[in-house]
Amino acid sequence: MSAIALNNIDPEDIDDLLIRVTHSFNITLEPNECKGISTFGELSDLIIKKTQGININDCTTQQAFYKIRSAIVNTLSLDNTMITPKTLLENIFPRKGRIRQIRTMEKTLGFKLRVLRPAHLTSAVLLIILFASIILLFTSWLLGLTMLLITTAGFYIATKTGKELNLKTVGEIVAVMAQEEYKKSRRYPQTVNKKEIEKLLIDWFSRELDISKSKLTKDATF
Structure with a gap:
């Protein structure tokens, strides 16, 4: 079952995703390093090994939420208590002025997020x-x-x-941000929590490649 999980995925899709992964963790994967990689576990271990920083056992997703909440509050002049992971984006970003508001939020964060799309x-x-x-x-x-x-x-x-929301809730933005801008999501970019990276990679590969998380085991082969 593990072998089937990734063998049917287009290699170009995996390569495109790895480009985003290296950006998120601020690492470089050399061709000679990837040549012997044959399983998802080996790939995860290599990414974890290459990710530099002081290892701290804290939660990047939680830190990403605080950063997102602060950016939204500063952009829309809202109270902190109005923003939770379950808050619907359509309720805080009305269509009128949505593009401008989200661009302002992204400017505050210092990077872009895939929040909007065309109809x-x-x-x-x-x-x-x-x-x-x-x-x-x-x-x-x-x-x-x-x-x-x-x-x-x-x-x-x-x-x-495009004004259509690609994500539904604040929590979904947080999940994407913690994956795609891992280093920038952390309170201190020079730190890392290596224990959580494998789970982030499983969530990311599952979402982007449409693979069941149960199939993304360490033994799943490419």
Whole structure:
């Protein structure tokens, strides 16, 4: 069962995720270091080993929540008690002014989070046009190229102006932040809690690669 868990995953998806992992933990994985990696446990152990800092047994997720809460409070001038992990983002970030408010929050944090997205209908229409553009390249390359350029611009604009919430609650932002900006989520970036990293990696790989957590054992093979 372990072998099946990761063998069916596109290697490019794993590579893309590892780029984000190395950014989050501020590490570099050299090709020669990864060459002998064959299981999820070996990969986790390598990431934990490479993550530098004073090892402290505290909770990064909790620290991420305090940082998020402070950024939201400063952005919206709210009371601390109004923000809990279960607070719905749509209740504190109304559509009017949502982009500006979330960008202000991200500026306070010092990094971007994947909170907003275009409407699904907009993305679907752009994808249809993209596929049509690719087909046209084989019959009328000039028209196909023009449509391809227009579609590329459309995706860029849609991404910048999308107001749909990609996450539902403050707690979901906290979970993403603790994974994707691990070092910056901690109260002191020069510290690390190595005991919690494996769990964070399991949650992250499970969500992004659509794998059951029960299959992400140490023996799960790539």
